[in-house]
Amino acid sequence: MKQLFRIVLFSLLVLPALSQPLSQKLAANRDRRFILEALKRQTDDWNTGRVDRFMTSYWNSDSLTFVSKMGITYGYQATLENYKKRYPDRASMGTLKFDILELDLLTPTLAYVIGRFQLTRPEIGNAEGHFTLVWRKIKNRWVIVSDHTS
Template structure:
């Protein structure tokens, strides 16, 4: 009986530990998204891009197809949003954050951009991966 109680205690302890790790991961991912929102709303596309993995393996999938690599994604954003009137004020609605595996999550959400040249709204799915101790977007699908 004593062994069973010890086993049950260990299972609940590690389950609680796992949940607190996941809560910390989600909090850290939301922090990245908040920094991106602030940078975007300040017309700081390069600052916004700090949330992305600076790699040729980064993938962005939008209405114009797949863009490969951090530099190409930055160029795409700079071309599509050339001025403060185009970047406007960004807000997110996060609908789901789910763990894929250890060190990887996907985020489902909506974005809303209020701007002088006309508002823009859409949905996204981001894949975050913990790389060198930092959460980075490794894949982005936005419409």
Template structure:
């Protein structure tokens, strides 16, 4: 009986669930890296690489200019229609990240400012992004971008 209790205690002590994942400083850096890569892609006129920051899913939500778009393809088509005729017409994009707030271990809300110069679509404003840890890395799953008046 004593052997059975010892064996049970050892078995229960060794049986643990999967390790608990936490939002780490490396996650914050990875999210910042996504936006840095997007900014660099935009500034070299590479719309396809810019869109790599978004999750390729029909569940993506993109809100700007009073419109709500659903899905990666719809967001990409919108950008292509507006900028694809001439990559130089995309101008120069700058982001300023004001905060990255974790939502659990696999999500975060990013708040920041954007400014687009050197194009007829120049402007500035604010954005709120919901990012999610996915198998391919951190990706934007919800983008709400507003222009300043």
């Protein structure tokens, strides 16, 4: 009887502790996959000329920040307008490719992405650089809250 009691006690104390990290790992893998899929959708949307859809990964808020060599832009609408002004046609948009160099989940609701972008634009010249994205899980959805592209 003592042996059965020990087994039950062990199961009640140890098994929940073992399952928690596994569930956290599964959630982290799911979140990582979601962010990578969102970045893939962004390149697909960009490469078909859909800037409005490209922007759906960004936080639709006045608190969104976008940092580039042109300075700091605050807000979703201003960022969208800058994209449309800087890339007014398919020739200027070219073909976008992302290389993700680092993706870290800092907390269950905060992620950090470092990557490289390449724009292939035969008519006006290619462009390339690096970016840092801060993602936040807001209302159970991952969105970019800060973008620094150079």
